[in-house]
Amino acid sequence: MSGHSKWHNIQAKKGKADAKRGKIFTKIGKELMVAAKDGGPSPETNSKLRDVIAKAKANNMPQDTITRAIKKATGDIENVIFEEITYEGYGPSGIAVIVEVLTDNKNRSAGNVRHAFTKHGGNMGATGCVSFMFQRKGQIVIEKTDSLDEDELMMMALEIGAEDFASEEEVYIITTTAEDFGVVRESLEEKNIEFLEAEIKMLPxxxxxxxxxxxxxxxxxxxxxxxxxxxQNVWHNAEFPEGWDE
Structure with missing residues (x-):
């Protein structure tokens, strides 16, 4: 089976940009705090928190940092209200772009996002202007190793509820519905499969x-x-030229 993920072409650039600026732990930490505050600090009873913890671990976030962020949910941010907002628009050449923010000041966020669009030849649009071109999916990325048999992994993934399985040059990509993501991820974790990425995304x-x-x-x-x-996240449907900016 094959998926149109273009993981290295698109998502790797996003991850590299985040890591380069040291932002990724800060962003995931905020997600952990909000998930814990909304649904409680126990991952056993809070499925959203379990998913964010998996994302944190896939990004090599230390366990003590994860624990500290969850504890903050009942302390430091008690009086801070974070709002989840999604902005949509077009980049240069009509690239569809979705920007997800988690903010305590929506006016600041709206101004900053709008400025980024207009400064670089794009424009923000109305809600729904590009989201219909994307699907919310779970995506698990696994590095290819000699110890992983491709056929066995594919059969395992499909049997536990994955929608699709793709083999790229360096990675396997397992795609799920947003609803089945947690079950599939947890089943793979139980089999000691390690992830490069594990999160719910907007796939074009x-x-x-x-x-x-x-x-x-x-x-x-x-x-x-x-x-x-x-x-927190920027999703888009741009296909960069092969080998560009590597």
Whole structure:
């Protein structure tokens, strides 16, 4: 089976940009705090918190950092209200872009996101202008190793409820519905499978191919958005040229 993930082409650039700025732990920490505050600090009874913990571990977040963020949910941020907001719009050359923020000041976030769009040749649109081009899916990325048999892993994934299984150059990609993500992830964890990524994403139905000039322009837009502490995720349907900016 095959998936149209383009994981290295798209998501790896996002992850590299986040890691480069040291933002990823801060962003996941905020997700942990909000999930714990909303559903309680126990991952046994809070499925959203379990999913965020899995994302944290896939990003090599230390256990004490995870624990500290969860504990903060009942202390430091007791009087801080974080709001989840999604912005949609178009990057240069009509690239569809979805920006998810977690903020305690929506006016600040809206202004910053709008500025990133307009500065780099894009424009923010109304709610729903591009989200219909994406599907909310669970995605688990596993590094290829000699100890993992591709056929066995594929059969295992499909038997426990995965929608799709893809083999790329360096990784396997397991795709699930958003609803089945937790069950599939936990089943793989029980079999001691380690993840490079494990989270629910907005995956595009189709991609927009862009040339090197537009790629450079759009990457600057992504960098500005991902450098914003309020921005949790940026999803888009750009297809960068093969080997660009490696």
């Amino acid at each position: 139905d189709t991609y927009t191919a862009i040339d090197e000039e537009i790629s450079a322009k759009f990457q600057k837009m992504l960098d500005q958005l991902e450098d914003d502490d309020d921005v």
